Amino acid sequence: MDSLDDLFDRLRTAASPAEIEALQDGIWQLWLTTAHPLLDKYLEAGMRALSAEEYTLAIREFTELTVAAPEYAEGWNKRATAYYLRGEFKAALRDVAETLRHEPRHFGALxxxxxxxxxxxxxRGALRVLQRLEKLCPHWPGLQNQLRDLRDTLED
Incomplete structure (x- = not known):
């Protein structure tokens, strides 16, 4: 199996949408591996709650995960998603920052x-963040359009 570093090196130069998607899937598989049954339980329960739009329950499960494994970036990222979907942007931003502290290349968090x-x-902040994402994967689908839209908006 490829390491995260190998996958990210290949992602940086990948140009075809199919190749980008395959590399991202490989990275997500590694990110979603906790290697611990209890952590898997929290992650899976939180993801089920997220899918069911039960954001309070998802936040509770992901909080258990971040307490049990504070170094596990994906726990923070998943909780950030739940906070975002519940409209709690400040809490989501805090968890995104924590995700990136543990995995600075986390394209989902970016x-x-x-x-x-x-x-x-x-x-302006969104443009800076997308420029960071561009360094990881310049051919990320839709990224160049988003960058152009933001630049156009900021020039007006």
Whole structure:
């Protein structure tokens, strides 16, 4: 199996949508591996709650995960998603920051961060975050359009 570093090296130069998707899937598989049954239980329960739009329950499960394994970046990222979906942008931003502290290349967290910043009207901040994402994966589907839209908006 490829290491995270190998997958990210290949993602940086991947140009075809199918290759990008395959590499991202490989990275997500590694990120979603806790290697511990109790952590898996919290992660799976939280993801089920998230899918069912039960955000309070999802936050509770992901909180258990972040307490049990504070170094596990994906626990923070998943909780950030639940907070975002519940409209709690400040809490989501705190968890995105924690995710990126543990995994600075977390493209899901970067993408989510940019979405939150756009939602709250911080287009300049969103542009900076998407530029970070561009360094990881310049051919990320839709990224160049988002960058162009933000640049156009900021020039007006």
């Amino acid at each position: 993408s989510g961060w940019a979405t939150i910043l756009r939602t709250i009207g911080d287009n």
